[in-house]
Amino acid sequence: MIELTENKLIIRRPDIHQHAVCEVDFQRTLRIPDDNQSYPLPPGLGRFPLEHVEDHADRLPSQWRKHGGVLLPMYQAEALWVNFNLPKHPDAIVDSYPFALKIATGKVNAVSGKLWSEIPESDPQDYVVLPSQQWLDGYCVQKGLIRQFVSMPLGSEFTAEEQITGEAVYGGIQIIAYPMKREWYEKLEQEAKQSRIDSDDFCVEFMAEAQCVGLGLAAGGLMRQEIYEDEYGIDAWDTTNPSRCFVHILNSEQWKSSTGKSMPTTPLSASDYTDAGLPWFEVDSGDTPNLEGSEILRELDSVATKEIKFGKKVLAENKPLKPSNVFLCTSNRVIDGAW
Amino acid sequence: MYIRTSREQLLSDDRSFSLRQVAQRAEIEPAYLSKIERGVFAPPSEEVIVKLAEILGEDKDVLLAMAGKLSSDLQHIIFKRPKLFAELLRQLQEVPDHAVLRVVREVKDGQW
Structure with missing residues (x-):
């Protein structure tokens, strides 16, 4: 089951194991220049607000009510990354209960570029594995490179869904989560217990049906990010009754008219952020094997490329940047101790 | 029977849990309480069950459920x-x- 708490989706699978809990939230971030240069990781500027679809059902198109899930408001001037967290159960010996997650936009898989399916595929791998994958900022286009998730109106021919399927039907983000099989986890616990023993030895207007077009996600600028190979293998994942969620993306007007709530503050531009000397991030993952990137997704036109093809001027936001304040981190986790 | 067992356990430490005194606090006749305890009568009203639960320190929802209420x-x-x-x-x-x-x-x- 999935619950929504503090703008986080909390996926719990007590039917498989009491420790099987996974949290997913959506972080607001800078829209990096779409200039074919690769950029380091931008910061997280807070969680996007989320609302239950059925709380605003009377103001939403019937198709959205049918999809269920949650609503997320997004400016076109900002970008989004998906943040993963596996909270440690107080009784657990290992740090987290591993999960495999498939992320799609407009029912196009963001890792493989293939159309939506309910089961995980290993060849090519179409899912990310937690805890090794701590976030996903965009479409996996090449080994070590992603194209940032940026929002575009569905029907404008920019979204990954439209470029790959030729249709503008779903938009939004789709998530499906598979916890590790109980017996696999218990083996991890056993190994952890053993290693502990060993170490001890050593020491306004409602949205009418016609306005049902929400936002979809398109490919933005290039960013340096690795999508890691599944270290456990496809057989590790429990695919019975996986937890799914449809995240509908709304523009500011749609958000206000359907929820009656105000939008978050307008986003910072990447150039303002960089000019202020604020940090960007680079992750050193060592020798962890990572995916080659999807040939299908590599063929996607980025938003700037599409604009040029449509005869539009390249936006000023795409002016190249040189982030000077780049932090190198080996892990994104701030370790909390006992205090 | 459950009410009787509960009352008699309390009575072993505290004489105020005699049949007469508990009936008095629940505002019912001792004979009626005796018959409830022995299951001679059908379970009493919700009001009486709640009062008995309070006096005996029992959970009112559990006592009500035992009485089919x-x-x-x-x-x-x-x-x-x-x-x-x-x-x-x-x-x-x-x-x-x-x-x-x-x-x-x-x-x-x-x-x-």
């Missing part, structure tokens, strides 16, 4: 949204206790 506040909650609560209770039927104690709202998944 549901407290009026719970009835009110269910009658207000019968379909919703009927569905919820049926879904919780097989759920283990620790999971029932943490009832949360689920993000609804639909067809897509």
